[in-house]
Every structure is written in structure tokens, then in C-alpha cells.
Amino acid sequence: MTAMTMVEAIRDAHMIAMERDDRVVVFGEDVGFFGGVFRCTQGLQERFGDHRCFDAPINESAIVGAAIGMAAYGLRPCVEMQFADYMYPAYDQIVSEAARLRHRSAGDFSAPIVVRMPSGGGIFGGQTHSQSPEALFTHVAGLTTVVVSNPYDAKGLLIAAIEDEDPVVFLEPKRVYNGPFDGHHDRPVVPWSKHPLGEVPDGYYAIPLGEARVHRTGSDLTVLTYGTLVHVAETAANERDIDAEIIDLRTLVPLDVDTIVESVVKTGRCLVLHEATVTSGFGAELSATVQERCFYHLEAPIVRVAGWDTPYPHALEWSYFPGPERVGRAMQEVLAA
Amino acid sequence: MKKPALDEKVERVALMRKQLVRVLDDDGSAVGEWVPDLSADAKIAGLRDMMTVRSFDARMLRAHRQGKISFYMQALGEEAIACAQQRALRPGDMHFPTYRQQGLLIAAGYPIVQMMNQILSNEQDPLKGRQLPVLYSAKSHGFFSISGNLATQYPQAVGWAMASAMRGDTAIASAWIGEGASAENDFHAALVMASTYQAPVILNIVNNHWAISTPEDFARGASATFADRGYGFSIPAIRVDGNDYLAAYAASQWAAERARSNLGPTLIEWITLRRGAHSTSDDPSVYRPEHESEQFPLADPVERLRQHLVALGEWDDDRHRDLQHEIDTEIESAFAEADSHGSVKSGVVPSPATMFDDVYAELPRHLREQRDQVGE
Ligand SMILES: Cc1ncc(C[n+]2csc(CCOP(=O)(O)OP(=O)(O)O)c2C)c(N)n1
Ligand SMILES: [Mg+2]
Numbered sequence: 001m002t003a004m005t006m007v008e009a010i011r012d013a014h015m016i017a018m019e020r021d022d023r024v025v026v027f028g029e030d031v032g033f034f035g036g037v038f039r040c041t042q043g044l045q046e047r048f049g050d051h052r053c054f055d056a057p058i059n060e061s062a063i064v065g066a067a068i069g070m071a072a073y074g075l076r077p078c079v080e081m082q083f084a085d086y087m088y089p090a091y092d093q094i095v096s097e098a099a100r101l102r103h104r105s106a107g108d109f110s111a112p113i114v115v116r117m118p119s120g121g122g123i124f125g126g127q128t129h130s131q132s133p134e135a136l137f138t139h140v141a142g143l144t145t146v147v148v149s150n151p152y153d154a155k156g157l158l159i160a161a162i163e164d165e166d167p168v169v170f171l172e173p174k175r176v177y178n179g180p181f182d183g184h185h186d187r188p189v190v191p192w193s194k195h196p197l198g199e200v201p202d203g204y205y206a207i208p209l210g211e212a213r214v215h216r217t218g219s220d221l222t223v224l225t226y227g228t229l230v231h232v233a234e235t236a237a238n239e240r241d242i243d244a245e246i247i248d249l250r251t252l253v254p255l256d257v258d259t260i261v262e263s264v265v266k267t268g269r270c271l272v273l274h275e276a277t278v279t280s281g282f283g284a285e286l287s288a289t290v291q292e293r294c295f296y297h298l299e300a301p302i303v304r305v306a307g308w309d310t311p312y313p314h315a316l317e318w319s320y321f322p323g324p325e326r327v328g329r330a331m332q333e334v335l336a337a
Numbered sequence: 338m339k340k341p342a343l344d345e346k347v348e349r350v351a352l353m354r355k356q357l358v359r360v361l362d363d364d365g366s367a368v369g370e371w372v373p374d375l376s377a378d379a380k381i382a383g384l385r386d387m388m389t390v391r392s393f394d395a396r397m398l399r400a401h402r403q404g405k406i407s408f409y410m411q412a413l414g415e416e417a418i419a420c421a422q423q424r425a426l427r428p429g430d431m432h433f434p435t436y437r438q439q440g441l442l443i444a445a446g447y448p449i450v451q452m453m454n455q456i457l458s459n460e461q462d463p464l465k466g467r468q469l470p471v472l473y474s475a476k477s478h479g480f481f482s483i484s485g486n487l488a489t490q491y492p493q494a495v496g497w498a499m500a501s502a503m504r505g506d507t508a509i510a511s512a513w514i515g516e517g518a519s520a521e522n523d524f525h526a527a528l529v530m531a532s533t534y535q536a537p538v539i540l541n542i543v544n545n546h547w548a549i550s551t552p553e554d555f556a557r558g559a560s561a562t563f564a565d566r567g568y569g570f571s572i573p574a575i576r577v578d579g580n581d582y583l584a585a586y587a588a589s590q591w592a593a594e595r596a597r598s599n600l601g602p603t604l605i606e607w608i609t610l611r612r613g614a615h616s617t618s619d620d621p622s623v624y625r626p627e628h629e630s631e632q633f634p635l636a637d638p639v640e641r642l643r644q645h646l647v648a649l650g651e652w653d654d655d656r657h658r659d660l661q662h663e664i665d666t667e668i669e670s671a672f673a674e675a676d677s678h679g680s681v682k683s684g685v686v687p688s689p690a691t692m693f694d695d696v697y698a699e700l701p702r703h704l705r706e707q708r709d710q711v712g713e
Contacts, residue, residue: 034549309704
């Protein structure tokens with residue numbers, strides 16, 4: 001075991017995947033020599049050479065398009081979008097190409113690529129360094145969408161994503177790169193070294209895609225969430241002494257329906273949380289799933305707390321971000337109903 | 338270097354994409370066919386613009402170190418290009434800038450305090466705290482809203498120019514992009530559109546040799562220059578010494594006149610150097626050769642124009658010192674005023690309810706409900 005930040009865990013996952021399989025190649029903007037603007041690929045070029053880890057011109061569509069071509073040849077590309085907000089030029093390649101290649105060629109070709117991207121707010125990034133576009137991927141047949149919340153999961157899931165036979169979109173909420181952000185932006189940052197999920201096993205391990213993790217067991221209500229808000233939910237529950245069961249979904253598609261149903265059947269109450277805009281967000285899918293499968297066990301309406309339907313504002317970041325106050329109030333609302 | 342007629346055939350200017358337009362020689366004399374017709378006062382105004390940008394940048398970097406602002410991007414070493422082009426174009430023209438063209442606003446006389454209010458994201462911020470610092474918008478000063486997404490502005494500039502032509506207007510557009518971002522699809526999309534419709538647009542590529550940590554050749558590929566990009570689209574393309582205020586003025590004026598005379602787009606590759614870090618979030622010591630700035634062959638734009646004015650007998654050390662002092666004082670008092678209106682760091686920012694304005698022209702029902710919840 002080694003104490004790691006999420007950045008270090010992601011780096012370690014790359015190292016191990018590249019070591020085990022020489023078909024794994026890593027590239028993106030500022031990814032090679034510099035090691036990425038968030039340093040997630042630091043040391044890879046030095047260790048594996050610039051044929052395995054390299055800088056790309058600033059063209060996201062070329063990065064993903066080339067990754068698809070390399071995958072078609074037989075490589076296993078794992079590429080970085082510098083920010084999730086900058087994946088849009090690559091969206092056509094992801095949605096129309098990577099996602100459907102296997103289906104349209106009846107299995108003749110496939111696109112086993114990973115597209116990593118830092119997502120989410122909390123760093124005063126304004127509208128183009130704060131987005132959580134997961135629902136733009138979960139809506140697309142053929143994609144696997146992962147959102148990580150901690151170093152332990154990030155390493156195991158990234159290794160699994162690289163080994164997966166199909167395209168995986170891998171979102172890394174940047175606010176938890178260096179610590180489990182509790183949502184209180186005015187308090188000192190707690191480092192991962194002080195958190196059990198910052199303890200990362202050495203060497204190889206993979207966490208299967210499609211499995212949620214029960215972050216905290218409880219009996220009052222079920223909180224379905226992922227990414228940064230896992231920690232915010234935990235803080236809110238602790239602050240209000242609520243016995244919440246918090247489920248970190250980890251993989252959004254394919255969704256771990258069994259873990260969700262088991263929990264909601266037990267608690268009878270459900271709160272859905274995410275940072276992305278609420279309308280047509282992944283929370284809508286979660287609410288519908290719970291309603292379809294647990295209706296007769298529900299004792300209260302399902303409540304969603306999410307980002308407002310506005311671009312992510314720079315100065316009003318903390319009025320936008322669903323922090324412990326809003327989340328805690330919603331928990332009480334669900335309990336009172 | 339020869340200065341071609343405005344309507345020179347594109348094949349006859351083709352070689353200019355490999356050459357370098359310069360006016361100021363190493364001694365500060367203005368030489369050759371590209372010498373612009375500028376009075377001494379106009380040159381002094383140019384010097385003042387550049388020095389104001391530099392002083393502004395220095396003050397903002399200090400504000401960042403003081404913890405007053407969240408982010409900043411300076412234009413150190415590249416000031417001449419935007420400052421000169423602004424003066425060479427006309428009111429009514431529209432620039433589609435990147436985050437490194439603060440010189441356009443300053444040379445257009447946009448209020449310094451307003452720029453600072455935007456950077457501080459305070460109560461007086463014209464963009465209501467919505468945008469990251471330096472992503473200004475100023476239609477009144479011919480400055481299109483800056484996007485965080487690279488290259489998107491390039492085809493938009495072409496469209497603006499096409500609209501002007503469609504309406505028989507004489508206004509032109511000017512597109513700006515960094516050499517790194519010229520690798521994006523949108524850059525190439527803009528060129529095909531500009532070429533097909535012969536849009537009255539200037540296509541600027543600022544080659545400051547770096548895109549964050551990546552040297553310019555990653556975007557340039559096997560081409561010798563970025564100006565080469567124009568050739569395949571039959572767009573006249575020239576390379577210009579971007580640290581030479583007079584060359585920047587002359588080349589901008591030439592391209593603007595071509596556009597205004599219905600002779601179509603012109604691509605200009607500006608050769609310069611990003612002397613500072615990419616942004617306040619960047620540490621170039623990890624990737625950058627140590628003495629690059631000193632070894633760069635094109636000397637500092639402010640110093641070169643100053644040297645030229647001294648050689649003309651229009652300038653001296655005392656006047657320079659006085660001007661510097663005057664500018665620094667102006668910047669300092671502007672900052673004091675802006676700072677008194679609060680900042681993103683002090684929490685004196687626009688009210689949360691304002692977040693819901695301008696998502697649409699009219700506030701729809703779901704946003705009205707959300708706005709009510711924010712107030713709770
Ligand atoms: C679509 C998109 N991809 C990536 C980025 C991240 N990014 C911001 S600036 C930058 C480098 C741009 O370099 P260049 O175009 O040379 O401009 P310079 O910073 O040198 O002025 C990058 C990669 C972005 N803003 N938008
Ligand atoms: Mg550049």
C-alpha cells in the first residue's frame with residue numbers, strides 16, 4: 001500500500017497498464033514531455049519513450065480519431081482531453097465513430113480506447129474549465145462512462161478501462177485530484193494521505209466496470225451519486241447526523257442496478273446528486289430507474305440536487321456548486337416527506 | 338522586402354509565406370517598402386499603448402500574487418501585434434480575439450478600470466462575474482466575446498466578414514489565433530470558408546513559439562511556416578516580425594485595405610515569443626530552455642520602438658521615464674478603484690440571482706423556479 005493522490009494513482013495505473021501491455025499508448029495535449037497540465041502522465045515518456053507517450057497538436061478530434069485508427073490496427077490508446085470542456089471537437093469521433101464502430105461493422109472492427117478527461121468545478125475555472133458532461137456520453141449507445149471519486153478506485157478503474165474491449169469515457173473530477181473535497185471551499189484542503197481511499201495497493205489490480213461501491217452504509221435514506229459529490233454527501237450526512245447510505249456509482253453506464261435497488265428497498269428513500277446541470281442530467285435516468293424498480297418500496301418522492309441550468313459561473317461558483325448546505329437540506333426534505 | 342500591390346496575384350506573393358516582413362532594423366531605423374506613413378505622435382501613441390499593456394499585465398500578476406484575483410494571462414513580448422493592428426483598423430471593424438490580445442482593448446481606449454473589474458469578477462464586472470478573468474467582451478470597442486474553447490472564433494470572424502459584405506458594409510473582421518490552436522479543425526474550416534467566399538477578413542496567427550508546454554512545430558508539422566497554411570487555399574499569406582510595431586502596423590493596414598477593397602482574406606503569421614508563463618497556473622521552468630528569451634533574435638517590441646523614436650530625435654530617457662511613471666500611476670489608481678468594488682476573493686461579487694439572467698433572452702419558467710431556490 002502507498003498513500004497517493006488521485007493524480008498519482010492515475011499515473012500509476014498508466015505505468016502498470018503500459019508495462020503489462022506494449023500495445024498501450026498514451027497521448028494528448030501537453031501529455032508527453034510535460035506530463036499533462038494536471039501531471040497525470042508525468043514520467044511516462046521518460047520511462048516508455050516517445051513512441052508510447054507523446055504530445056499531440058491541439059486538435060481533440062484528431063486525438064480521438066487517431067486513437068480509433070490505432071485501436072483498429074491493434075493498439076490500446078488511452079488519450080487525454082486537457083479538460084472535459086474541450087472534448088467537443090472530439091465529440092463526433094466519440095459518438096458517431098468510437099461508440100458505434102463495433103455495431104456498424106457487425107464486430108469486424110472495434111474501438112478499445114480510453115478517453116480521459118478532468119471534469120467538474122470547484123477551482124474557479126469558469127464555464128470552460130468546470131463542466132461535467134457525463135450525460136452527453138451516457139446517452140450514447142456503445143460507450144462506457146466512468147466517473148471516479150478517489151485514488152483507490154481511479155487506479156483500479158483506469159486499468160480496467162484500458163483493458164476493456166470497448167470505448168470508455170473516463171471522467172476525473174479535478175477538485176478531488178488532491179483531496180476528498182467536502183464541499184466547504186472556505187476550509188483547509190484535506191489531503192488524500194489522511195483518507196482511507198488514498199491508500200492504494202501497489203502493483204496490478206482492476207476494479208470491474210459496472211460495479212457501484214457502497215461508500216457509507218446507512219438506513220435512513222439512499223444517496224445515489226458519483227465523483228466529487230460522494231464526499232459532499234458524506235459531509236452533509238455527518239453534519240446533520242443522518243444515517244445515509246451513500247452509493248458511489250463509479251460506472252454510470254452500464255449501471256449497477258442491483259446495488260441501487262437493494263439499497264433503496266432497504267431505506268425506502270432516495271436522493272440523487274450530481275454537479276452537472278439538472279435538466280436531462282444523469283439524475284433523471286437514476287430517478288426513473290428507481291421509480292421503475294422500487295416504486296412500491298418508496299416512502300417519499302425521489303429528490304434531485306444538481307447544478308442549476310446555467311453555464312458554470314466563475315465568481316458565483318459556490319452558489320452554483322451543490323454544497324453540503326443544499327445537500328443536507330435535501331436529505332432532510334426526503335426524510336420529512 | 339517588396340511590398341506588393343493590394344491586388345497582386347496570389348501566385349506572385351506566394352514566396353512571402355517563407356519570408357519575413359520587417360521595417361525596423363537593428364539600429365532602430367525604419368527601412369524598406371513597408372515603412373508605414375505614421376507621424377511621430379502616432380508612434381508615441383503606439384509606444385504608450387504597448388507600455389500600458391505591459392504595466393497593466395505587471396499589475397495584474399502582482400494582484401494574483403497578492404491573492405486578489407483567481408487567474409491571469411499576460412502578453413509580455415507580444416504587445417506590438419495587437420496594439421498596432423488596433424490602430425491600423427477602423428472603428429466599426431470587429432476583432433475575434435484570443436485571451437492574449439488585451440492590446441486591442443487598450444489601444445482602442447477601452448476603460449482600464451472595466452478590464453480590471455472583469456478580472457476581479459467584482460460587482461462592477463461588465464460580464465457579471467460569469468467569465469474567467471481576461472475573457473472580455475466589448476462590442477462597443479469592436480471586440481468579440483472571448484471563448485475558453487480554442488479556435489472557435491476563427492470561422493465566426495469569417496462569418497461576420499461575410500455578413501458585412503452581404504450587406505454592402507465596409508467593416509471588416511479580424512480573426513486571431515495562437516499558432517498552437519491553429520491545429521484545430523475550426524482553423525482549417527475558417528480558411529476554406531474565407532477562400533470560397535473571399536470574405537473581407539484578416540486571419541492572424543500569433544506564432545509565439547509555445548502552446549503551453551508544446552513547441553510550435555507540433556502544430557506546424559512538416560510545413561516550413563504557419564503562413565504556408567494559406568497557400569493551399571490560395572489565400573495571400575505573409576510572415577511578419579511581430580516585435581516590430583511599424584511592420585505590424587503596415588502589414589495590418591495592407592491586409593485591411595485588401596479586405597476593404599473587396600480583394601478577400603489575408604493570412605498573417607506574426608513571429609514573436611511568449612516571454613512569460615502561459616498563465617498564472619503554469620510553471621514553464623519544467624519545459625522551457627533557460628535562456629530562450631535572451632537568445633530570441635527579434636528584440637523586445639517596446640525597446641525597438643523606443644530606440645526608433647530616439648533615433649528620430651522625438652524621444653529621450655527623461656520623456657520615457659515620465660511616460661512610464663504616468664502610465665504606472667494611471668494603472669495603480671485604476672486598480673485602486675476597481676479593487677474598491679470587491680473581488681471574487683473577497684466575496685463581493687454579483688448576486689446569485691444574476692446567474693440566471695442571459696441564459697435566454699427571457700427567463701423561462703424552470704430557471705425562474707431555480708432562481709427562487711437559490712435565494713432560499
Ligand atoms: C479546444 C481547446 N483545447 C484545449 C484548450 C486548452 N488550452 C488553452 S490555451 C492552450 C494553448 C494554446 O496555445 P496557442 O494557440 O499557441 O496560444 P498562446 O497561448 O501561445 O497564445 C491550450 C492547449 C482549450 N482552451 N480549448
Ligand atoms: Mg502560442
